[in-house]
Structures are given as structure tokens and as C-alpha cells.
Amino acid sequence: MNIANHWPFYTAPDFIDVHGLKTAIRRKGTGEAVKYLHGAGLTRRWLPFHEALSRSVDLIVPEHPGYGDTPFPEWLDGFSDVVIHYAELLDQLGIAKVHLVGHSFGGWIAAEIAAFFPERLASLQLIAPAGLKDAFRHDIFRQTGEEVLARVLNGDHEKYPDYLEEGDPVEAIVHNYIESTTLARLAWQPRHDAKLERRLARVKAPTQIILAEDDRVINNDVARRYADLITGAQVVTITAPNVTTSHLPFVQAPTELAAMVSAFVSRSKE
Amino acid sequence: MRELEFYICNGGKYPFVPHRDELGKTRFITTPTKYYDDLRGQQIVEDYVEDTVLAERLGYDGVVIIEQHGGPNSIVGQSITMAATIIAKTSRMRVGTVGALLNSYLTPMRFAEEIATLDILSKGRYFAGLPMGIGGNYHSLGVMNPTYARERFREAHDMIMAAFKSDAPFKWDGKFFQSEYVNLWPKPIQKPGPEMWVPAAGSRDSLAFAAENGYTYLAVLVPWPVLLRNCQQFKQAVAETGKDFDSRRIAATAFVHVAETDKQARLEAEGHFMSVLQNSLGSPFHDSFPPGHVTPQSLRGMAAGGGYRSVDIAKTTFEDGIKSGQFIVGSPDTVAERIEEITTQMDAGRLLMYPDGWTMPSWMVRKNMTIFAEEVMPRFRKRDGKPVWDQDKAGFAANTRSEFGARRGPVPAVPTADIQGVGRVDIRTSHVPELIVPVK
Numbered sequence: 048m049n050i051a052n053h054w055p056f057y058t059a060p061d062f063i064d065v066h067g068l069k070t071a072i073r074r075k076g077t078g079e080a081v082k083y084l085h086g087a088g089l090t091r092r093w094l095p096f097h098e099a100l101s102r103s104v105d106l107i108v109p110e111h112p113g114y115g116d117t118p119f120p121e122w123l124d125g126f127s128d129v130v131i132h133y134a135e136l137l138d139q140l141g142i143a144k145v146h147l148v149g150h151s152f153g154g155w156i157a158a159e160i161a162a163f164f165p166e167r168l169a170s171l172q173l174i175a176p177a178g179l180k181d182a183f184r185h186d187i188f189r190q191t192g193e194e195v196l197a198r199v200l201n202g203d204h205e206k207y208p209d210y211l212e213e214g215d216p217v218e219a220i221v222h223n224y225i226e227s228t229t230l231a232r233l234a235w236q237p238r239h240d241a242k243l244e245r246r247l248a249r250v251k252a253p254t255q256i257i258l259a260e261d262d263r264v265i266n267n268d269v270a271r272r273y274a275d276l277i278t279g280a281q282v283v284t285i286t287a288p289n290v291t292t293s294h295l296p297f298v299q300a301p302t303e304l305a306a307m308v309s310a311f312v313s314r315s316k317e
Numbered sequence: 318m319r320e321l322e323f324y325i326c327n328g329g330k331y332p333f334v335p336h337r338d339e340l341g342k343t344r345f346i347t348t349p350t351k352y353y354d355d356l357r358g359q360q361i362v363e364d365y366v367e368d369t370v371l372a373e374r375l376g377y378d379g380v381v382i383i384e385q386h387g388g389p390n391s392i393v394g395q396s397i398t399m400a401a402t403i404i405a406k407t408s409r410m411r412v413g414t415v416g417a418l419l420n421s422y423l424t425p426m427r428f429a430e431e432i433a434t435l436d437i438l439s440k441g442r443y444f445a446g447l448p449m450g451i452g453g454n455y456h457s458l459g460v461m462n463p464t465y466a467r468e469r470f471r472e473a474h475d476m477i478m479a480a481f482k483s484d485a486p487f488k489w490d491g492k493f494f495q496s497e498y499v500n501l502w503p504k505p506i507q508k509p510g511p512e513m514w515v516p517a518a519g520s521r522d523s524l525a526f527a528a529e530n531g532y533t534y535l536a537v538l539v540p541w542p543v544l545l546r547n548c549q550q551f552k553q554a555v556a557e558t559g560k561d562f563d564s565r566r567i568a569a570t571a572f573v574h575v576a577e578t579d580k581q582a583r584l585e586a587e588g589h590f591m592s593v594l595q596n597s598l599g600s601p602f603h604d605s606f607p608p609g610h611v612t613p614q615s616l617r618g619m620a621a622g623g624g625y626r627s628v629d630i631a632k633t634t635f636e637d638g639i640k641s642g643q644f645i646v647g648s649p650d651t652v653a654e655r656i657e658e659i660t661t662q663m664d665a666g667r668l669l670m671y672p673d674g675w676t677m678p679s680w681m682v683r684k685n686m687t688i689f690a691e692e693v694m695p696r697f698r699k700r701d702g703k704p705v706w707d708q709d710k711a712g713f714a715a716n717t718r719s720e721f722g723a724r725r726g727p728v729p730a731v732p733t734a735d736i737q738g739v740g741r742v743d744i745r746t747s748h749v750p751e752l753i754v755p756v757k
Contacts, residue, residue: 189342189456189603220620221613224606231608232464 055209056092060116065136071116072109072136076101079169079312081146082137083108084153087187087230088199088223089210089298090115096297099305104146104312109136111156113229123232126159126240134164143167146312150174150297151265152230155240158273161254162246170315171254172308173273174285175265175294180239182269187238188231198263201293210298247276253315254280257296257307264294283307318653319660321697322378322565322667322705324413325686328675329365329383329393330597333357337596337631345453345600348389358392364679365393368672369403371683373410375690376717378704381514381669384416384448387457390597391675396446397431404439409706412439415446415516415535418454420461424494425473429480429501436505442706443505444512446535447474449523452605464609467522469493478530481510514568519547520615527566528554535568535669541641548663564666569659571645572638573670575689577749579647585681586646587635589674594638597675599631645670649692656693691722698723731756 052059060071073093081104083097090110100106112132113119122128133156137145146169149157154176161171177183185198196204196211204211213219254277258267274280285292285307287300296304334352337344372380380403385394393399396416404412412435422428435443449470455463472491476499479487486500505511516535517523524547527534534551536544548567555562572590576582606616638644642659645652656668672689673682695702702723707716715721733741733756746752 188607189346189601191601191603217617217620221617224608224611224616225613228464228608231462235462235464235608236459 052091052214054092054212054214056094057214058091058093060091060110062116063136063139065132065139068112068120068132069118070109070112070132070136072107073097074105074107076104076106078104079146079316080105080107080140080142080144081148081308081312082133082142084133084147084149084156085110085114086151086153087114087226088195089295090226094210094297094301096301096305099302100308102305103309107140107145109133111153111229113232114226119225119229123229126156126233127163129156129233130159130163133160134167137167144169146170146172146315148172148174148308149176151294152177152234154178154270155234158243158247159240161250161252161277162243165249165251168250168252169317170252170312171250171277171280172257172311173254173270174257174296174304174308175259175262176256176270176273177234177238177265178240178243179269179272180237180241182265183238184264184266188227188235199294200298201261201263201291203293203299207298244276247273248278250277253311255311256280256282257304258282258284259292259294259296260284260286261291262294318657318696319564320666320699321656321660323694323697324379324381324411324568324667324669325369325372325377325672326381326383326415326570326669327365327369327393327673327682328593328597328671329361329391329673330675331358331361331389331392332592332596332676334389334596337599342601342604344596345388345390345604346457352389362393364682366399366402366406368679368682368686370406371686373407374717375686376694376702376704376707376719377410377686377690378667378706379411379413379442379444381446382412382414382416384414384418384446384450386418386421386454388453397435400435400443401438404435404442407442409442410704411442411444411706413444413446413512413514415448415514418448418450418458418461419470419473420450420466421454421458422473424496425476426480426496426499426501428473429477430503432477432511433501433503433505436507436511437503441506441511443507444514445510446514446516447532448516449610452607452610453600455607455610456604462609463607465493466610467612471526478509481505517547519543520612521550522612522615524551525554527551529558531558531560533566533568533667536570536663536665544642545662548665552664562664564664567663567665568667568669569642569663569665570669571642571656571659571671572674573645573652573656573668573672573689574674574685575647575649575652575693576685577648577688577746577752579651580751581749582646582648582651583635585677585685586644586674589676590638590644590646591635593675594633595631649688652689653693653696656697687718690718694719695723 062069110117112123147157154173155178158178256273274282285296287303290299369380382396382399384396385391396414400414432445455461472493480501486498489496489499513532514535515527515532516537552562574586645655672686702719732744734744735741740755
């Protein structure tokens with residue numbers, strides 16, 4: 048996208064050519080390599096959560112094909128395309144093993160990567176992850192903008208005005224529609240991957256499932272099941288002073304979430 | 318007056334559901350079937366069939382059968398099944414469908430066989446519409462991923478056309494469909510296949526598709542300036558194919574209601590037309606446009622204003638509808654003038670009218686269709702008010718009500734009766750207060 052983007056937290060990405068796809072990436076910090084996979088929104092930003100996490104690790108935040116500043120590629124047909132794309136990205140960066148973190152839809156992608164390439168994980172952290180049957184509490188393709196806001200931040204979105212701005216309103220509508228098209232390409236029907244149930248047994252890396260206190264997008268009882276499917280996985284709840292955490296803990300509790308993710312990465316060093 | 322062909326398309330809506338305000342967004346896709354009443358449903362389906370069949374005797378050039386799914390907006394939306402019935406109950410008029418939805422088929426060959434069969438059953442009276450399917454259908458049918466809608470639709474179309482044109486089995490190795498043996502039995506009577514109509518709200522892409530393939534552009538309801546721009550674009554696209562433009566390649570659409578007077582027509586139509594706006598057409602963005610259903614370019618145009626339903630359609634007033642040409646309501650003179658005006662500006666050679674306002678009782682639909690056939694249609698026809706399918710016949714008896722309307726002279730005597738307090742009146746119009754005039 049060539050237009051100037053002036054909303055809060057916008058940061059121009061770097062681009063890496065991954066097998067012909069100009070992939071947007073933001074990266075900062077030193078230490079253990081941590082790849083963070085974003086959820087279905089709030090792209091094209093370097094957020095306070097990213098900044099906080101990058102103080103203790105080498106944080107790599109790519110944007111999925113069809114999200115943010117990464118174009119929607121013609122070959123995008125299913126999760127295996129995304130999984131292989133991300134394996135190729137790691138190859139390109141010369142990283143053999145990575146600490147993988149994914150939020151929501153990004154958590155689903157992370158789970159798929161874990162099932163296909165378990166040997167490339169140093170650790171796995173899924174924050175309010177989708178991917179399992181009935182994970183979504185609502186029809187994700189039949190929500191108005193107001194409903195989305197009410198559900199992701201439990202009605203408190205007005206406390207976070209900087210996160211709501213997205214520049215030119217017409218371009219924002221078009222951009223969000225393209226991102227939603229990516230989501231539908233992968234998850235229109237079914238809205239989960241039944242294969243994960245069997246495949247996740249392959250994952251041997253230390254795994255942590257991070258749930259919110261009051262998640263109105265993802266059903267915590269479903270998300271918790273990841274811990275049943277991955278040997279040794281633990282389930283924790285993210286909390287922070289003066290706030291009940293919602294589906295977007297990285298907005299409400301960036302420091303606390305960064306600390307939680309970072310601590311697990313440290314514990315999982317080989 | 319212009320020369321026009323006239324088609325009707327009844328809606329067959331099931332109206333016994335709460336107003337949109339009360340049902341909210343569930344209305345279009347998830348209206349509970351607890352509101353479905355078996356007897357009322359049966360009446361709607363049967364009336365739909367009989368009112369549609371009546372079009373032949375009245376002298377319409379043809380009918381178009383709607384395709385809808387998953388809601389009360391139309392309970393007669395199985396266009397192929399309905400066409401088979403209506404073809405069986407008629408013998409001469411054209412019968413078309415704006416369905417089925419190509420994307421709802423596992424293989425397009427199933428649709429190709431249906432087209433061929435309907436063409437045979439109708440002895441070549443059939444024409445087929447190629448709708449992409451409205452957004453709501455993608456939500457409710459489930460099998461169609463909207464992000465592939467356009468691409469899969471085009472491949473399905475290409476496969477059908479290849480099957481129509483081929484005289485030997487062939488292999489199809491596409492992105493969405495693969496078959497070692499594509500072999501269409503039976504083949505359509507019309508060669509290579511029936512005429513095709515493409516309903517388009519105005520994406521440049523759909524207009525070009527219709528133009529390049531020699532199809533008719535069915536101008537579905539969009540704001541008037543957008544519609545005119547679409548027609549211009551379509552004509553230009555036709556010109557680019559090197560063929561002469563024929564007005565019949567643009568079919569205008571409108572809710573048409575004609576009655577004895579302007580006032581009477583509005584009285585009859587207004588409630589039903591407002592219900593269409595408030596209860597049928599308006600739906601939230603996410604229902605109308607599931608992801609990928611429109612191109613980013615089209616969406617940008619809409620979002621920037623002036624595009625397809627950039628204004629909430631439920632807020633449209635009756636006057637807005639009249640002004641935009643969506644509603645054509647009035648006496649025969651008023652309606653004829655407005656049709657002339659609209660089709661001239663669009664350069665349309667066909668009018669597809671919705672004569673039932675989607676919810677009118679059958680008696681009112683028949684009244685509207687009959688007055689229209691007798692009083693309006695003949696003005697747009699060259700020879701004795703005859704439809705396209707009746708051009709070779711000439712004789713004493715009129716074959717249709719349209720021909721009757723064109724050929725009848727003044728009445729030999731005015732039929733009258735004495736009404737208390739008024740005097741002797743013309744009984745043909747004595748049910749309309751402003752037309753109760755004592756006869757000298």
C-alpha cells in the first residue's frame with residue numbers, strides 16, 4: 048500500500064521476498080527468536096505489546112498473506128499454504144527453531160504450523176486461539192463494526208481510542224474487507240480444522256495456552272482443549288490490575304502479557 | 318412509443334413474519350420457520366404458479382422465474398423446478414429463470430442438463446439467467462465459499478458452454494472442476510444453447526462478461542444514476558466486441574402497478590412496495606457482501622458513495638422509489654409515459670416487471686397484470702398488441718388480452734346501473750370514488 052498511513056502505532060514494515068510473495072515484517076530486539084502471529088485485525092502497527100516483548104527477545108512479527116501490508120496471493124487456498132509460507136519465511140531468515148506465539152486466528156495458524164513442523168518449535172504459546180470446533184462464540188462473518196468492538200473489548204473500546212483509528216475511512220473499509228476475505232478463504236466452512244485433533248499429538252515443544260478472564264469472541268472451554276491435545280501443555284489466564292481481560296489482552300494489558308510470554312520463552316530455552 | 322418486450326417476475330414472498338425492526342438482522346438468513354404456516358405457504362406457491370401462467374393468456378412476451386434460498390423473501394425460489402411446472406402449463410410464451418446458482422452445484426454439468434431439458438420441454442421457449450447469487454445465499458447455503466464466487470462461477474459457465482458446443486466427450490481439467498468425461502446428454506434445442514440473461518448490480522466485470530458473451534444485461538435495482546452509467550458501460554462493452562447493439566440486450570426492471578387512476582394505483586401498491594423496501598431488500602453489509610463477494614474496486618466505489626445501496630434502502634420513501642424508476646405506479650397513461658421515459662434513457666428493449674409487489678394478494682396481481690396487458694402493453698407494440706411469440710397468427714379472434722386491448726373499438730353501449738344518491742353510472746369504474754360519474 049503506497050498511501051501514507053498516519054494512524055497511531057503505524058510503522059512502515061520491511062518486506063522480505065518469500066518465494067515470490069512480498070511479505071511485510073516488523074522485527075526488533077535481541078535474544079531468542081520469537082515469531083508472533085497476529086489475529087484477524089489490528090495489522091499494520093507496531094503496538095506497545097510488541098515493543099514491550101521486543102525488550103527481552105528477538106521479536107519477528109510478519110503479516111499473513113492477505114493481511115496488513117502483505118498482498119493476497121493468488122495461490123492462497125488453505126492453511127497448508129500459510130504453513131508452508133511461514134516455514135519458507137523461517138528458512139529465509141536462517142532460523143531453524145523458533146518460539147511461536149499466535150493470537151486468536153494467528154493462534155489457529157500457529158497450531159497448524161506446530162502440527163506440520165513440530166521439529167521447528169522451541170516453544171508454542173496460543174493466546175485465545177481459534178481452530179478447534181465451536182471456538183468462535185459468534186458467526187465471525189456476520190458482525191457489524193459495533194458488534195465487533197463490543198465483543199473484542201467487552202464494551203470498553205472507548206478507553207483505547209488509539210487502537211481504533213485506521214486512517215482514511217473508505218480505504219479502511221476496503222482494507223478490512225480484503226483481510227476478511229483472507230479469513231473467509233481459509234475459514235469460511237468449516238470454521239475449525241478437525242484434523243488438528245489428531246495431528247497436534249506430534250507437538251513435543253513446551254506449550255502454553257493463554258486465556259482471557261472474560262473472552263467474548265473465543266469460547267475458553269474450547270480453547271482450553273488445546274491442552275488436552277498437546278502433551279504437557281499448560282493453561283494460564285492473563286490478568287492485570289484494574290481490568291478484566293478480554294479477547295484483546297495485548298491491548299488492555301500489554302506489559303503483563305509481554306511479561307507472561309517472555310517468561311515462558313525463557314523457561315523454554317534449550 | 319418505443320418497441321418493447323414485456324416480462325413478468327413474481328416474487329412469491331411469504332409475508333407473515335414480523336417487521337424488520339422486530340426481527341433485526343436475523344430476518345434475511347435466519348428467520349425462524351416457526352412463522353411458516355403450511356396452508357398459507359401452499360396458497361402462495363399455488364397462486365404464484367397460476368398468476369405466472371396467466372401471463373400467457375394476457376399476452377406478455379415471457380416470464381422470468383426467481384431464484385432464492387433460505388428465507389421468507391421468496392418461497393418459490395427453486396427456479397428450475399418452478400420453470401418445469403410453468404412450462405408444462407403454458408405452450409407459447411417464453412419462460413426464463415434467473416437461476417439456478419451455478420455455485421451451488423457440485424458440478425456445472427447438472428445445471429447444463431437442466432437447461433437442456435427445460436429447453437426441450439418448452440420446445441425452445443426457455444432462456445436461462447446466470448446470477449452470481451446474493452450475499453445472503455452464500456451465508457445460508459454453506460457450500461459456496463464467497464471468496465471463490467466469481468472465479469468458480471466463470472469456470473462453471475465456460476464448462477457448460479463447452480459442453481453445449483461440443484459433439485464429442487471431452488476432458489475438463491479446471492481449477493474447480495475436473496472430469497475425464499464431459500458428455501452432455503441431452504442437448505438444448507436452441508443452438509448452441511438458450512439465450513442467457515445476466516443480472517448485474519453494476520460491477521464492470523459482470524457487465525463485460527455479459528457483453529462479451531452476447532448475453533442480455535438484466536438491470537437489477539440500483540440507484541438511477543448508477544443504472545444509467547451501467548447501461549452506458551454495457552453498450553460500450555458491446556461495441557468493443559464489434560457487434561451492433563440491440564436494445565433487447567438491456568432488460569430494465571421495475572415494480573409496476575397500474576390501476577384505474579393514479580390515486581387508486583398508489584392506494585393498492587404503497588403498502589406492498591414499502592414492505593419490499595423495509596422488509597425484503599435492506600440487509601446489513603455483512604449479509605449483502607460476505608467476504609470476497611464483491612471486488613475491492615467495486616467496494617471502494619460503493620464506500621465512496623453513490624454506489625449500490627450506499628444508503629440504507631429501508632429509509633427510501635415511496636417518492637424516492639418513484640423518482641428512481643424502481644416503482645412505476647399510476648393510471649395506464651402515467652405508467653406508459655414513465656416506461657417510455659425510463660427505457661428510452663436506458664436504451665432498454667425489454668421491461669421485466671414485478672407485478673405482485675412480492676406480497677400482493679392474487680386478485681390484485683391479476684388485476685394489475687390484466688389492466689397492464691390491455692391498456693399499456695399495446696402502446697409499445699407494432700402489430701395488434703401481439704407478443705413476440707404470436708407474430709405469425711392473424712385472425713378474427715384475439716389470442717391475448719394485449720391484442721384485445723389493441724384491437725377493440727369503442728364499446729357499443731356503456732354498461733350502467735343506478736346507484737342510490739348518485740344516479741346512473743358506468744359500472745366499469747364505479748368502485749373507484751373519483752370515477753363515479755353519473756352517465757347522462
